[in-house]
Amino acid sequence: MFFIYPSVRRWSQVLFLVTGMSSLFLQASARTELENESVRGGSALSGEFLVKVKSPSILFSFAAERSLLVVPQPLLKTDAGFWFKIVDTSGEFDAARLESLGFDSGVLHAEPNLIWRAVSSLRGGGKGDDSDNTNPPPENPPSLPRRPRRDPQNGKVWGLAKIGAPAAWNISRGDVQVVVADIDSGVDYNHEDLINNIWRNPREIPNDNKDNDGNGFVDDVMGWDFYNKDNRPWDDNGHGTHTSGTLGATGGNGVGVSGVAPRVSIMPIKFLSRYGSGTTEDAIRSINYAVDAGAHILSNSWGGDEFSLALQEAIAAAAAKNVLFVAAAGNDGADNDTVPMYPAAYDLPNVVAVAASDSNEQLADFSNFGLRTVHLAAPGDVIHSTLPLSRYGIMSGTSMACPAVAGAAALLKAYRPGLSAVGLKELLLSSVDRAPAYEGKVQSGGRLNVEKALLQAGATPPN
Ligand SMILES: [Ca+2]
Numbered sequence: 001m002f003f004i005y006p007s008v009r010r011w012s013q014v015l016f017l018v019t020g021m022s023s024l025f026l027q028a029s030a031r032t033e034l035e036n037e038s039v040r041g042g043s044a045l046s047g048e049f050l051v052k053v054k055s056p057s058i059l060f061s062f063a064a065e066r067s068l069l070v071v072p073q074p075l076l077k078t079d080a081g082f083w084f085k086i087v088d089t090s091g092e093f094d095a096a097r098l099e100s101l102g103f104d105s106g107v108l109h110a111e112p113n114l115i116w117r118a119v120s121s122l123r124g125g126g127k128g129d130d131s132d133n134t135n136p137p138p139e140n141p142p143s144l145p146r147r148p149r150r151d152p153q154n155g156k157v158w159g160l161a162k163i164g165a166p167a168a169w170n171i172s173r174g175d176v177q178v179v180v181a182d183i184d185s186g187v188d189y190n191h192e193d194l195i196n197n198i199w200r201n202p203r204e205i206p207n208d209n210k211d212n213d214g215n216g217f218v219d220d221v222m223g224w225d226f227y228n229k230d231n232r233p234w235d236d237n238g239h240g241t242h243t244s245g246t247l248g249a250t251g252g253n254g255v256g257v258s259g260v261a262p263r264v265s266i267m268p269i270k271f272l273s274r275y276g277s278g279t280t281e282d283a284i285r286s287i288n289y290a291v292d293a294g295a296h297i298l299s300n301s302w303g304g305d306e307f308s309l310a311l312q313e314a315i316a317a318a319a320a321k322n323v324l325f326v327a328a329a330g331n332d333g334a335d336n337d338t339v340p341m342y343p344a345a346y347d348l349p350n351v352v353a354v355a356a357s358d359s360n361e362q363l364a365d366f367s368n369f370g371l372r373t374v375h376l377a378a379p380g381d382v383i384h385s386t387l388p389l390s391r392y393g394i395m396s397g398t399s400m401a402c403p404a405v406a407g408a409a410a411l412l413k414a415y416r417p418g419l420s421a422v423g424l425k426e427l428l429l430s431s432v433d434r435a436p437a438y439e440g441k442v443q444s445g446g447r448l449n450v451e452k453a454l455l456q457a458g459a460t461p462p463n
């Protein structure tokens with residue numbers, strides 16, 4: 001077998017050069033496709049495929065003999081093989097043909113590089129805003145008041161009282177040791193009400209142009225922007241800043257609102273464009289980054305209606321690392337049991353799928369549901385939260401419900417650090433407020449109650 005290695009190395013070097021030369025062109029065309037407001041979740045980038053192979057060398061040889069480019073860094077490594085992205089500039093291949101070549105190509109499975117979308121709100125967001133596209137450097141957080149001071153806009157956030165958050169905060173106000181990655185359109189990390197809860201990479205020295213922690217990302221002091229491929233995951237859409245505020249706007253600082261978790265570390269991960277769309281490839285790289293960087297919980301307010309095996313395997317890999325994956329159920333008013341929206345509908349032990357409720361204790365009319373595939377409801381209609389440039393405003397969607405559950409999970413994890421991802425999910429589901437609107441619609445039959453979840457966590461030894 002040893003004689004294979006020199007040729008593999010040679011091929012991979014050639015491919016690396018080819019990929020390098022073509023990457024500008026490829027990036028430009030992919031961006032054109034993603035910066036189209038009408039693009040639908042479930043469509044795919046033309047000519048881009050994710051393939052699962054047992055042996056990279058067979059794929060590299062196969063690709064080199066055709067006009068196929070392989071991105072040399074694997075997307076994912078699992079027990080069963082490697083995932084790579086390949087690009088076909090000739091237009092000769094589709095996923096079915098790649099897969100049908102089987103042994104010749106070394107491809108066990110092939111799928112298009114799908115497009116996913118922010119589960120966009122009905123008001124604001126999802127449109128992009130040029131005035132926000134300033135991508136500023138991170139600032140230093142101001143010091144917090146020594147005694148907690150009232151968050152003046154909490155009265156506008158109807159969901160907090162509904163889910164028992166103020167009572168929950170008498171039990172736990174959270175902890176910056178608990179890390180929640182907000183995988184979205186980025187975050188205004190300098191927002192007056194978020195800056196104190198933004199995760200900082202303790203092993204990375206800023207601005208020295210070196211990858212100090214050796215994770216493959218240079219100067220990633222506060223997450224990563226997988227869309228623009230840089231270390232400033234700035235939010236040029238608005239969606240990610242809004243979800244971050246619901247999850248963990250700084251509580252008790254006398255400013256703005258409070259997240260469900262008043263104290264938490266929010267890891268900003270951007271993979272959605274300013275129009276709210278991103279690819280499977282970047283979603284997987286986002287998940288891998290967050291898991292490797294030590295996130296305990298991932299908040300995912302995005303989806304699409306096509307199945308991706310690669311994404312499923314990435315989330316399963318997060319489960320193996322004991323990471324909870326909270327996902328928005330989707331805004332089509334549809335039954336996810338029959339018309340699944342992913343990633344919410346993946347049947348994995350660490351996935352919590354969240355429907356949206358309104359202030360009248362009804363399922364919001366836009367919310368997806370599913371007795372088998374959607375787990376609980378949380379406030380998601382007319383939600384007041386943070387927006388870029390230290391502003392505040394209202395959005396609606398299961399996108400807004402998802403981070404409320406992620407924030408509740410963060411409070412539980414802060415209170416009982418020994419809780420596993422599955423343990424967190426069990427507590428969230430068993431402590432809901434049941435109501436007729438949710439019976440038969442979501443698995444738990446109820447809506448998030450974070451106070452009851454904490455009380456139960458106190459009564460049960462951590463597993
Ligand atoms: Ca790094």
Ligand SMILES: [Ca+2]
Binds near residue numbers: 204205209210218
């Ligand atoms: Ca550095």
Ligand SMILES: [Ca+2]
Binds near residue numbers: 251258
């Ligand atoms: Ca605040």
